[in-house]
Amino acid sequence: MDTIKPRRVLLLARQPGMSLGVFRCLRAMGCEIHVLAGAAARQFRRSRYAAGYEDAAFDPVPPADLLAAAINAAAARAGAELVIPGDDQAARLLAVARPFLAIPCFPLPDAASVAQLDDRWAFFRLCRRLGLPAPRTQLIGSKAALDPDDVTREFDFPLVIKPIRRGKGVVIARSLGCIRTGIVDNPAYHHGPLIVQRHVAGIPLHLALLAVAGRAVAAAAYRSEGGAVVFVRHDDLLRQGAALVEALGYDGMLRIEARVDAKGRLAMIAAHPRLPGALAASLHCGLNFVASGVDAVTGGPPAAMLRLESGSHLPPVALLAAILRRPWRRELYRLIGQAAQHGVKDAAVAEGLGLVGGVDAQQRGCA
Secondary structure, eight states, rough: OOOOOEEEEEEEEEEHHHHHHHHHHHHHHEEEEEEOOOOOOOGGGGGGTEEEEEOOOSOOOHHHHHHHHHHHHHHHHHTTSSSEESSHHHHHHHHHHHOOOOOOBOOOOOOOHHHHHHHHHHHHHHHHHTTTOOOOEEEEEEGOOOOHHHHHOOOOOOOOEEBBBBSSOOOSSSSSSHHIIIIOOOTOOOSSSSEEEEEEOOOOEEEEEEEEEEEEEEEEEEEEEEEEEEEEEEEHHHHHHHHHHHHHHEEEEEEEHHHHHHTOOOEEEEEESSSOOTHHHHHHHHHOOOHHHHHHHHHOOSSOOOOOOEEEEEOOHHHHHHHHOOOOOOHHHHHHHHHHHHHHHIIITGGGGGTTTSSSTTTTOOO
């Protein structure tokens, strides 16, 4: 009887925490995982679940053709059929190298989509053009152009002032004094250009979504409750997310940030063109986003969108801490049982995600 050989994949890793989620998803698929890691992610060489490991010089980032040559060579040595990013930094590297790669790559967004979604003002205008719900937003420009009196004539408190580009500098102002002390008269505030936005009070909601050529192929809406990731059904948010990726012809993973107000109205706050942090949680609850992306590259997307609409996951460290604080709560022990049922207990709890103990992959002759 013929045995089915596991898929060989090359995992490009720079940020160990994020890459670990992708690593676990690949392991759940039964893949043979070869890791090409930057200096910060070298603990993967100690993983008993890595079939091979190589160090990579990513700093400074080499030219695209040389970067692709290094990835191609590592993939050839591993016999890999696919290369996949483990984190946001690795995804950016692959996006640069993609035109020169000799191996299929996990779905990734193009530079134009990333630029549009990373620009808060451009994202607001895109939502308006597509008829998607977004809080009222106004372009301010530089910090010098910010007039608190003008802003408060147009917006009620509380309001949000933040830079166009993602990162630090977000201020939720509840009075004129907040604007003046937090931004205008604050010599340490150097962010800009700026936008001002209506603050949406309500429940934060997220949508993790995988798209291929503008088509949503896997999705999960979720919220945070007491440190746990809780998956829910939210058809409206799913429709809005599907419309967004269709308009962009988007490829890859996307995390949409939204809020639902007291009247149940949805507002799109942001869309992050990168791997969501809920990969491990969704795997635990039955949806492997990484497997969906690999299948889309190697065999075509599924006929129908895969959706995760229920379930909850408390990360192992938080779960164990909760048990130590309240050992009488039986529902916490049921979460451990659920982890074992989904086949992740050994990696997540008993063996410290597979990165504790074991022999270096290079010492095993696998790299």
